Amino acid sequence: MSMMKAAVFVEAGRIELADKPIPQPGPNDALVRITTTTICGTDVHILKGEYPVAKGLTIGHEPVGIIEKLGSNVKGYEEGQRVIAGAICPDFSSYASQDGVSSQADGCSCHGYKPMGGWRFGNTIDGTQAEYVLVPDAQANLAPVPDALTDEQVLMCPDIMSTGFGGAEKADIKIGDIVAIFAQGPIGLCATAGAKLRGASCIIVVDGVDSRLEIARQMGADVTLNFRNVDVVEEILKITGGRGVDAAIEALGTQLTFEQSLRVLKPGGTLSSLGVYSQDLSIPLGSFLAGLGDHKIITSLCPGGKERMRRLLNVVASGRVDLAPLVTHEYKLDAIVDAYDLFANQRDGVLKIAIKP
Amino acid sequence: MSMMKAAVFVEAGRIELADKPIPQPGPNDALVRITTTTICGTDVHILKGEYPVAKGLTIGHEPVGIIEKLGSNVKGYEEGQRVIAGAICPDFSSYASQDGVSSQADGCSCHGYKPMGGWRFGNTIDGTQAEYVLVPDAQANLAPVPDALTDEQVLMCPDIMSTGFGGAEKADIKIGDIVAIFAQGPIGLCATAGAKLRGASCIIVVDGVDSRLEIARQMGADVTLNFRNVDVVEEILKITGGRGVDAAIEALGTQLTFEQSLRVLKPGGTLSSLGVYSQDLSIPLGSFLAGLGDHKIITSLCPGGKERMRRLLNVVASGRVDLAPLVTHEYKLDAIVDAYDLFANQRDGVLKIAIKP
Amino acid sequence: MSMMKAAVFVEAGRIELADKPIPQPGPNDALVRITTTTICGTDVHILKGEYPVAKGLTIGHEPVGIIEKLGSNVKGYEEGQRVIAGAICPDFSSYASQDGVSSQADGCSCHGYKPMGGWRFGNTIDGTQAEYVLVPDAQANLAPVPDALTDEQVLMCPDIMSTGFGGAEKADIKIGDIVAIFAQGPIGLCATAGAKLRGASCIIVVDGVDSRLEIARQMGADVTLNFRNVDVVEEILKITGGRGVDAAIEALGTQLTFEQSLRVLKPGGTLSSLGVYSQDLSIPLGSFLAGLGDHKIITSLCPGGKERMRRLLNVVASGRVDLAPLVTHEYKLDAIVDAYDLFANQRDGVLKIAIKP
Amino acid sequence: MSMMKAAVFVEAGRIELADKPIPQPGPNDALVRITTTTICGTDVHILKGEYPVAKGLTIGHEPVGIIEKLGSNVKGYEEGQRVIAGAICPDFSSYASQDGVSSQADGCSCHGYKPMGGWRFGNTIDGTQAEYVLVPDAQANLAPVPDALTDEQVLMCPDIMSTGFGGAEKADIKIGDIVAIFAQGPIGLCATAGAKLRGASCIIVVDGVDSRLEIARQMGADVTLNFRNVDVVEEILKITGGRGVDAAIEALGTQLTFEQSLRVLKPGGTLSSLGVYSQDLSIPLGSFLAGLGDHKIITSLCPGGKERMRRLLNVVASGRVDLAPLVTHEYKLDAIVDAYDLFANQRDGVLKIAIKP
Structure with missing residues (x-):
């Protein structure tokens, strides 16, 4: 053997x-x-x-x-x-996949789900x-x-590009949107590239490491904020004239970045959450207008499958994103x-x- | 005068x-x-x-x-x-309305929003x-x-029907969905009627007052659970064979109902929140799979305007809902x-x- | 053997x-x-x-x-x-299925499609x-x-219910919509039931056989028109006060019904086409406002797969539709x-x- | 005076x-x-x-x-x-606008539409x-x-950018899509820029004037085809390995370009039509698979209003598009x-x- x-x-x-x-x-x-x-x-x-x-x-x-x-x-x-x-290898014959969530999978019961089951x-x-x-x-x-x-x-392609782009896709970015992205590790950087690919006209990114913020500029960031130097919530509200951003992407998985994402989000905006959290989250009452702000919070797991990979390879081949x-x-x-x-x-x-x- | x-x-x-x-x-x-x-x-x-x-x-x-x-x-x-x-009388010329959130309104800055500004x-x-x-x-x-x-x-029509139906609409209910609705006050009852109108094939409602659960049946509920008698999370998971519901609607505005809504929701499912909360909310880590469950949480404020009212009046006139x-x-x-x-x-x-x- | x-x-x-x-x-x-x-x-x-x-x-x-x-x-x-x-048995591992069109299938080339390939x-x-x-x-x-x-x-469930409901789903029916359905054979009747399930408040159906129109009433039709007795386009415009219907469903596959569907459709409305056509179609200039009417024309093939069947069986079991x-x-x-x-x-x-x- | x-x-x-x-x-x-x-x-x-x-x-x-x-x-x-x-100045208080089609307007009857009524x-x-x-x-x-x-x-911004980008938006372009755009006049060129903004990884454009094709490259075109030199349908099918394009945008308003758009479109794809047609259109039977190809044909009129203009001005200011x-x-x-x-x-x-x- x-x-x-x-x-x-x-x-x-x-x-x-x-x-x-x-x-x-x-x-x-x-x-x-x-x-x-x-x-x-x-x-x-x-x-x-x-x-x-x-x-x-x-x-x-x-x-x-x-x-x-x-x-x-x-x-x-x-x-x-x-x-x-892909990092996620779905079983596309499953109930979960046929139901549109191929990163999850079927569970033990006849059509129950196995959470994150696509990740094998x-x-x-x-x-x-x-x-x-x-x-x-x-x-x-x-x-x-x-x-x-x-x-x-x-x-x-298998993971961070699929995850990061997915975060931008789930944020439902429209042409001319202002987008804030919290954390610029590999996934946050891919979310930045993804937000640009979807037509955001102003991408504001937040991190604590200047070298990452510099790479973020190469990925498409228009404004870079080092949270060690500025109050990022205040700064983003200032940049947007008090309006807040159209979409926020959380790419770390902490209470702080989740909460900041909500606090800079306009009523009606979408918070696309990519982070893997390790503790209960708190949603401060004011940050989501007591439930009356028409907010959307969307979590997602990396999309997989050969069609997803084919599209990401197309993007790489096109030179649109490096x-x-x-x-x-x-x-x-x-x-x-x-x-x-x-x-x-x-x-x-x-x-x-x-x-x- | x-x-x-x-x-x-x-x-x-x-x-x-x-x-x-x-x-x-x-x-x-x-x-x-x-x-x-x-x-x-x-x-x-x-x-x-x-x-x-x-x-x-x-x-x-x-x-x-x-x-x-x-x-x-x-x-x-x-x-x-x-x-x-409508209870909400939007200014449809506003940036907010043109941006698709007419229940909100423009604020003091040139295109900032006034949260809930449509409610006058x-x-x-x-x-x-x-x-x-x-x-x-x-x-x-x-x-x-x-x-x-x-x-x-x-x-x-002006408020609870528009709000309740809106909750069902935002839950993105599909034909054949199983939906759970928490609280059957006037808005929850309208959400039940709305869920039926959208094609849910099984509507499970939760309340603590039997008389409300009875009216819920008239509105379209298939299963009624009195939370004083059963562990509703356990019961709903049992009813759905462990799969969880496709969509959950929160119609009260408390930590308990919000959390239960998440706990019965399948990965990939939508939580449509209608309640007006009066304190910070906690999202327990397990209830949303550490951020990897492809969940959607959507809050909304009552839709207004003459076209919305016209459609609701059509529904009343049709006899579809009484x-x-x-x-x-x-x-x-x-x-x-x-x-x-x-x-x-x-x-x-x-x-x-x-x-x- | x-x-x-x-x-x-x-x-x-x-x-x-x-x-x-x-x-x-x-x-x-x-x-x-x-x-x-x-x-x-x-x-x-x-x-x-x-x-x-x-x-x-x-x-x-x-x-x-x-x-x-x-x-x-x-x-x-x-x-x-x-x-x-299902009548359509998709190969869910295919590029086509992963791309969201499981009723089609992959073709001979590496990721070309085989039209209608799900129908085996x-x-x-x-x-x-x-x-x-x-x-x-x-x-x-x-x-x-x-x-x-x-x-x-x-x-x-395997075919006409999946096809007819699909026609209603693709028509993007909203609560309070007025919908016209052309032809009330088995598929048209299922489209009528589907339109009711999605929340249409007024369903106008057209056929030439009175006994079918009678069954259409059982399926949810509010207005039945026998095209042998009335000018259906004129009549539908009259019923809708000149506005036209929000959505039209074509369920036969002829030039006449396709064209009538367009002529009764409001600007911004959706024509959901289910028919199998046997000749070139003509779109009269006026019927779609020279291309400036914000119209949508959507064709579809019957959805298949065990999750689709599960949902349809749920609907049958619920008694919502008989x-x-x-x-x-x-x-x-x-x-x-x-x-x-x-x-x-x-x-x-x-x-x-x-x-x- | x-x-x-x-x-x-x-x-x-x-x-x-x-x-x-x-x-x-x-x-x-x-x-x-x-x-x-x-x-x-x-x-x-x-x-x-x-x-x-x-x-x-x-x-x-x-x-x-x-x-x-x-x-x-x-x-x-x-x-x-x-x-x-905007070229289109909607009356946002109208039924049509509140119904999501602000480029149209209310007509003479209480809630009938006036086609293209937003264009004043x-x-x-x-x-x-x-x-x-x-x-x-x-x-x-x-x-x-x-x-x-x-x-x-x-x-x-007032017209061709809003129209052209709108054509890309209605085409529902996804990251990694292959898009074909027929005609590269001012609106087609803006559709090209819009397709790039939405994340298409391969944009194939067609025109008969080489100087326009050259500008198309500046707008984001990856492949330019002069219909005087090649059979564009054959060529596009070849480029896509027989699969067809994910989305096609018609930007002229003729039978030929409309028909070519359909012939190069994959099953399940979207044809976004921007042209103003001056005669009846014919849909050849084979080009839309007899109605069974899950095709979408979407026409649209230029979006207007100050929020739309604000977003387009954002895009210009960002330098994303020149x-x-x-x-x-x-x-x-x-x-x-x-x-x-x-x-x-x-x-x-x-x-x-x-x-x-």
């Missing part, structure tokens, strides 16, 4: 490289040889034991690679083809920080990568423990790390 | 009948002689001093009456015509619990009442202090009181 | 009962023993040779039956369970007018039938040639025929 | 400069002194007698100017302020090719111009007859002409 290297969760605080057998694809799977993957903020939650996964599970959910072997039911692909798959890599099945990964429901989830694009150019500045570092898979250390401690201006098996 | 009777706010705890001059319409106003009006839960908040209005203001925002005099710019109506106007009767201008009322922006707000309909039949059972009492305007006493204390199974000047 | 009876297309003008082997399910299929099926207008087009299918193909696309055998990949069902499947029964694979049928992509398409419902009650009056006749499968003769010639007030193997 | 110069319709073939009294504003009007205006394709239809207007009417509907005098009811503006108003300048009231113009419903229609923007920069290349010529109002001659005959690469009183 052939063996491979894989980054596995050992216990809270420890992700280590281990040897595992290369898996064999079932009829609906594809075995993909990873050429590039990366580490996500969620992986750090797993590392710290804040999000529970099974011991021994391979971590990671952002694959770029080559089809090594196709399951017998998977048609229209070829072994040797370069592909990506590095959560409920072995993930992508390894030499090989099995892509489930491959027919629905494998997306061919155009030859002209490098691994690095498409590495953001996410290359987000890949700040590169590590060998062998050195992934060091990469986690760098990323978890946010040293050296790290945004995303290309991991190469 | 001719005088009229009007119910005015004196101080917290006191609404009294007073004599006031009959107002004269400006060029865009209409003077309407009230034939029937009613008391709303919001008026009770005003009575108790929980919602501040100017001393001496005439209360009430639900007018049925006869056009007494038209402003010089108001075209297409006739004096003597029977009309209603008994809030920022004299209201309808009087012999006469001035309807502002009359061209946009006067809706003729078909002869075949009685005052009582159309008395719910809200007559909601008018449980009738009082003369002279006895309105007694009517407030009955209504504020929710005695005698009161739902809505027809007030007749 | 076990044999079964099946109604097969022989040549234009001839559908005959033939003996065929009972098929064996592949890993993603289910073999269903048909207990009730029916004949659709489309089948008559096939019979007449107007819509080409392969010689020897089993016709029919509306199955009610019992699971006889499940493919090895199909989970969560049991042999012996009573089920339906009696079109590209053997259909349901037989003792047994193979349901493709069974995991996505089998919908369990509640015990309390009879075959006749659910027989309309389509029993549409099943006017019953025939044994052995007599299906006679049934076609009755149905194709529209004798004896036939609407739908229950066919029993 | 003070007099002014105005370009008036005399008879088919003749628009001439005439002297007219400077009008006085009624209570809801504003008198605006025109500083820049332009000629639209619609004006040429009027010139040729193809679209009937009253003899002696002042033509033109694209105003940039200075408020000279405000009606007594118009609040929040100042005389001397620079403003624009140079159609039903005196227009903008004059020294002064009365803006009706000024409170709703006057939009202040930021000081930093020149007249030329904002001259496209329409300066579209203003190819400048004429004095005195020479407007020559300007019409140039524009009507499309000489000298003319796109839009700035007219200066």
Whole structure:
């Protein structure tokens, strides 16, 4: 039995490289040889034991690679083809998917839902920080990568680009909108790029790290606010002449950014929430006009599937958006423990790390 | 100068009948002689001093009456015509209205919003619990009442029917949906009727008063739950086989009902909130899946304007919905202090009181 | 090899009962023993040779039956369970489905579409007018039938109910809308029921057969017009005070009904087209205001999949809609040639025929 | 009585400069002194007698100017302020506007519509090719111009930018869409800019004039096709791998471009039609799959109102879109007859002409 290297969760605080057998694809799977993957903020939650996964599970959910072997039911692909798959690999035959929420999944009861059930890599099945990964429901989830694009150019598609753009899409941005985006980590930066793609005419971004605010400008931000220097709520209300923004995107997952998002939002506006929260949220009475402000609060999980990936690849290929500045570092898979250390401690201006098996 | 009777706010705890001059319409106003009006839960908040209005203001925002005099710019109506106007009388020329939120209004800055600015009767201008009322922006707000309909039949259109139906509309109900509605006061009952009108195939309603649950059945409820007898969250999850409801409507304005609405909502579902809250809200982490559940929370204020009223009058005229059972009492305007006493204390199974000047 | 009876297309003008082997399910299929099926207008087009299918193909696309055998990949069902499947059995893993049009399908090129590709029964694979049928992509398409419902009650779900309701859904009907529906055959009648379910307050239906207009009243029609007696365009404009209807549904597929739908439609209104046309359509210049009327014309194909079926079954179970009056006749499968003769010639007030193997 | 110069319709073939009294504003009007205006394709239809207007009417509907005098009811503006108003000046109090179609208007009957009723300048009231113009419903229609923007920069906002962007908005473009746009006159070019603003990743444009195709590239076109050199339907299907485009925008108003738009559209796609047609349209049976292709055809008229203008001005101010290349010529109002001659005959690469009183 052939063996491979894989980054596995050992216990809270420890992700280590281990040897595992290369898996064999079932009829609906594809075995993909990873050429590039990366580490996500969620992986750090797993590392710290804040999000529970099974011991021994391979971590990671952002694959770029080559089809090594196709399951017998998977048609229209070829072994040797370069592909990506979304961080979320939906089962599109499920009630949940047919009902329009493919990132969720069916549960144990006949048509109950399994929350976040579409997220399988590095959560409920072995993930992508390894030499090989099995892509489930491959027919629905494998997306061919155009030859002209490098691994690095498409590495953001599976998760942060899909999530960030999704945040802009759910914010229902209209041409001429003023949009505020709270936090400019990788997902917030993609939300900025997404807001520009949807026609916002003024994008105000907030973060505490100047280097991120600078990259935000490259992504389309018109106004950058460092919350260490200004009262961002006051400033945004001033910029908008007291009107508030048409849409706010929360891209961190804290009470403070959630609340600020509401406080700068016009009556009738949409708060698109991308953050993963770790505690109960409070909605201050005044911030949503006691329930009479025609506000919308929309949470969302990263959209997946091959059609979503195809569209994101189109965007990359068009040159409309260049996410290359987000890949700040590169590590060998062998050195992934060091990469986690760098990323978890946010040293050296790290945004995303290309991991190469 | 001719005088009229009007119910005015004196101080917290006191609404009294007073004599006031009959107002004269400006060029865009209409003077309407009230034939029937009613008391709303919001008026009770005003009575108790929980919602501040100017001393001496005439209360009430639900007018049925006869056009007494038209402003010089108001075209297409006739004096003597029977009309209603919405509780919310939007200024449709405002930035807010043109932006799709006509229940809000423009504020002091050039295009800032005035939250809830569309609500003027008994809030920022004299209201309808009087012999006469001035309807502002009359061209946009006067809706003729078909002869075949009685005052009582159309008395719910200006506020609770528009609000309750709006709650069902914002819940984005689809054919075959399972919907839960929390609280079956007048607005919750209208939300029930609205959910049926939109094609829900199973409407589960929750209240603590059996007589209201009975009326809810007349409005279209399929399952009625008295929260004094059952754990409603557990029961609703059981009824839906663990899946949760497609949409939940909150029609009270408390932490408990808001939270229950979230707890019974499927991933991807919509919480349509109608209640007027009086304190900060808490969103428990689990109830919205840490922000990853594709949930939507939508608040809304009663839609107004003559086109909205025309459609609601169409529904009444069609016989699709009969809200007559909601008018449980009738009082003369002279006895309105007694009517407030009955209504504020929710005695005698009161739902809505027809007030007749 | 076990044999079964099946109604097969022989040549234009001839559908005959033939003996065929009972098929064996592949890993993603289910073999269903048909207990009730029916004949659709489309089948008559096939019979007449107007819509080409392969010689020897089993016709029919509306199955009610019992699971006889499940493919090895199909989970969560049991042999012996009573089920339906939609007339359209989408492949939800396709690009087309993931893109929101599951009734279409992927084509030969990597992500081109195969128009109407979701329609397989009696079109590209053997259909349901037989003792047994193979349901493709069974995991996505089998919908369990509640015990309390009879075959006749659910027989309309796979096609005409899904199509007719879909027509009302695509018409974007709002509470208080006035809707006109052209033709009251089985699909038009279901569109009438659907329009009522969505909250139309006035439904005007048009047909040339008085008995159909009578059934239309049971389905929710408020005004019935026999085009043999009145100028329907003139009449509808009169009823609407010159305004036109908010939405029109075309349910036949002719130039005349399409054109009338446009002529009675208000500026800004939606024409939802369900008919299968057999010739080029003409849009008269005046009927759509030279392209400046803010009109929407939306065509649609019957939605399928187990979630759609689940919702329709919910509607039937709720008693909101009773389509029993549409099943006017019953025939044994052995007599299906006679049934076609009755149905194709529209004798004896036939609407739908229950066919029993 | 003070007099002014105005370009008036005399008879088919003749628009001439005439002297007219400077009008006085009624209570809801504003008198605006025109500083820049332009000629639209619609004006040429009027010139040729193809679209009937009253003899002696002042033509033109694209105003940039200075408020000279405000009606007594118009609040929040100042005389001397620079403003624009939309080509369409809606009456937002109308049933039509409250119903969501503000470019249409109420008709003679109580709530019938007046088609295109929002278009008043140079159609039903005196227009903008004059020294002064009365803006009706000024409170709703006057939009202040930021000081930093020149007249030329904002001259496209009232009509072609609003129309063209509207065409992209109605096409429901999604991130990653492939869009085809037929005709690259001023409106088609704005549709191209609008499609880019909405996130299309591949914009294919079609015209017969190479210089227009070149400007189209500046507006965001990725692929330009000259219909004189290629079979555009075949070419677009080839580019899209047989799939067809996600959305097509028709920006001319002919049978050919309408039909080509349909022929390149994927099943489930949207055809957004902007053209003003002058004859009946034919929909070839195959082009819309006999009515079973889940196609949407949406026509629209230019959106107006001060909120729309505010948003378009935001876009111009942001630098996201630069329409300066579209203003190819400048004429004095005195020479407007020559300007019409140039524009009507499309000489000298003319796109839009700035007219200066």
